[in-house]
Amino acid sequence: MGYRFSDLTDACQQDWRAYLEHDFVRALGAGRLDEDAFRHYLQQDYLFLVHFSRAYALAAYKSQTLAELRHAFEGLKTILDVELDLHVGYCREWGIGEDDLAALPEARATLAYTRYVLDTGCRGDLLDLHVALAPCLIGYGEIANWLNAQASTVRGAANPYDAWIAMYEGDAFQAAMHEERAWLDARLAEVTPERFARLTTIFRDATRLEIDFWQMGLDRAD
Numbered sequence: 001m002g003y004r005f006s007d008l009t010d011a012c013q014q015d016w017r018a019y020l021e022h023d024f025v026r027a028l029g030a031g032r033l034d035e036d037a038f039r040h041y042l043q044q045d046y047l048f049l050v051h052f053s054r055a056y057a058l059a060a061y062k063s064q065t066l067a068e069l070r071h072a073f074e075g076l077k078t079i080l081d082v083e084l085d086l087h088v089g090y091c092r093e094w095g096i097g098e099d100d101l102a103a104l105p106e107a108r109a110t111l112a113y114t115r116y117v118l119d120t121g122c123r124g125d126l127l128d129l130h131v132a133l134a135p136c137l138i139g140y141g142e143i144a145n146w147l148n149a150q151a152s153t154v155r156g157a158a159n160p161y162d163a164w165i166a167m168y169e170g171d172a173f174q175a176a177m178h179e180e181r182a183w184l185d186a187r188l189a190e191v192t193p194e195r196f197a198r199l200t201t202i203f204r205d206a207t208r209l210e211i212d213f214w215q216m217g218l219d220r221a222d
């Protein structure tokens with residue numbers, strides 16, 4: 001007993017590193033990611049974030065205390081106020097309006113990941129749901145930090161994806177990531193080994209669905 005968030009990543013180290021250091025991430029950091037791949041990813045990510053907003057609303061519904069309710073609200077606000085603006089902004093530059101985004105067909109990787117998280121949240125309790133959400137919020141914060149530690153990462157005007165990195169390394173997103181980590185550390189400290197094993201399965205599944213999401217972008221898969 002006495003688990004922490006880092007025990008989840010330790011338990012799935014290979015999948016976790018494959019997610020954080022995926023070829024999509026490396027190419028984006030180096031500024032050499034194919035623009036079509038990024039556009040496909042970003043459009044699907046818009047749809048993804050709409051469903052993840054629903055998942056945070058589900059977390060609010062499953063909350064039993066005011067603190068849990070506020071925590072769910074902060075997660076929802078990070079998506080609506082921080083992340084989605086960037087997607088809408090990039091798409092506007094490409095001549096794609098919000099109505100076009102909302103009408104896009106969902107790729108299978110988007111469907112699989114978002115519905116997995118919603119289903120996990122519906123069937124389980126608040127901790128199951130937050131563990132399913134963790135690779136998303138904590139993973140992207142760690143990806144920005146990892147990119148900044150790589151010599152191959154190009155920053156500023158020389159990288160067309162600099163705004164993407166800047167958002168995930170920015171104070172608002174990093175603060176949300178640390179809050180989520182602290183919340184999970186406090187909850188995981190109290191779970192039994194049996195419960196931890198079940199939570200590890202959820203965390204691994206969600207991490208592998210993140211890997212599929214990057215690959216969907218690289219392959220422009222529908």
Ligand SMILES: Cc1ncc(CN)c(N)n1
Pocket residue numbers: 045048049083135136137140210213
């Ligand atoms: C697929 C995916 N995973 C995570 C994040 C970060 N919230 C995102 N925008 N998209």
